[in-house]
Amino acid sequence: MIAxxxxxxxxWAIALADSAAEIHVIHRREQFRAAPETSARLHELAAAGKIxxxxxxxxxxxxxxxERLAAVIVKTLKGEERRIAADHLLAFxxxxxxxxxxxxxxxxxxxxxxxxxxxxxxxxxxxxFAIGDIAGYPRKLKLILxxxxxxxxxxxxxxxxxxxxxxxxFEHSTTAGVPIRES
Ligand SMILES: Cc1cc2nc3c(=O)[nH]c(=O)nc-3n(C[C@H](O)[C@H](O)[C@H](O)COP(=O)(O)OP(=O)(O)OC[C@H]3O[C@@H](n4cnc5c(N)ncnc54)[C@H](O)[C@@H]3O)c2cc1C
Numbered sequence: 303m304i305a306x307x308x309x310x311x312x313x314w315a316i317a318l319a320d321s322a323a324e325i326h327v328i329h330r331r332e333q334f335r336a337a338p339e340t341s342a343r344l345h346e347l348a349a350a351g352k353i354x355x356x357x358x359x360x361x362x363x364x365x366x367x368x369e370r371l372a373a374v375i376v377k378t379l380k381g382e383e384r385r386i387a388a389d390h391l392l393a394f395x396x397x398x399x400x401x402x403x404x405x406x407x408x409x410x411x412x413x414x415x416x417x418x419x420x421x422x423x424x425x426x427x428x429x430x431f432a433i434g435d436i437a438g439y440p441r442k443l444k445l446i447l448x449x450x451x452x453x454x455x456x457x458x459x460x461x462x463x464x465x466x467x468x469x470x471x472f473e474h475s476t477t478a479g480v481p482i483r484e485s
Pocket of ligand 1: 403
């Protein structure tokens with residue numbers, strides 16, 4: 303049983319279509335937010351009987367013995383109810399960004415994003431750097447690749463904070479090798 307209509311829900315449904323005995327995708331509306339190609343693939347698999355689309359339903363309750371799931375109860379907005387036997391439920395309802403105490407660090411966090419200098423990852427607090435999805439600047443792309451590049455920028459900038467008296471000699475692991483830490 304897979305709940306949701308975004309990329310994660312659709313990707314998992316497609317990935318499991320060949321190995322799961324049965325897959326039901328519960329979604330509250332006809333349109334999927336997932337990429338058009340994967341949504342089209344989902345509908346192909348549904349037409350081929352490999353995936354059951356449970357639309358327009360939402361999760362209402364779970365049945366089980368406290369240890370194992372037995373069934374999922376789904377409902378429409380009008381209150382129509384279905385009980386579907388299930389062994390596993392994967393729910394994909396998006397990510398909630400909760401910064402917790404970081405919100406109180408005075409970094410100007412807004413909607414889970416901390417403004418940074420994109421060339422260094424430096425926040426408004428000296429010595430505090432932010433990289434990855436949490437770091438914001440104009441035209442930011444929230445991608446793994448971006449996060450890795452930002453990590454390199456921030457590490458170089460942080461080196462100067464940690465070792466103000468040492469020059470940083472830029473090297474590539476291709477030629478200098480990967481540093482091995484003695485344990
Ligand atoms: C459905 C989906 C598909 C994606 N596909 C791609 C893709 O194909 N290619 C690509 O490049 N990018 C993709 N991305 C984007 C990519 O996942 C992100 O850009 C990347 O994961 C960001 O890495 P991060 O380390 O900055 O943040 P995250 O991966 O979000 O990691 C942050 C971590 O911090 C933890 N955390 C949060 N708050 C606190 C706190 N207060 N204290 C302690 N820990 C905390 C979180 O639990 C989480 O583990 C996708 C994103 C989504 C949602």
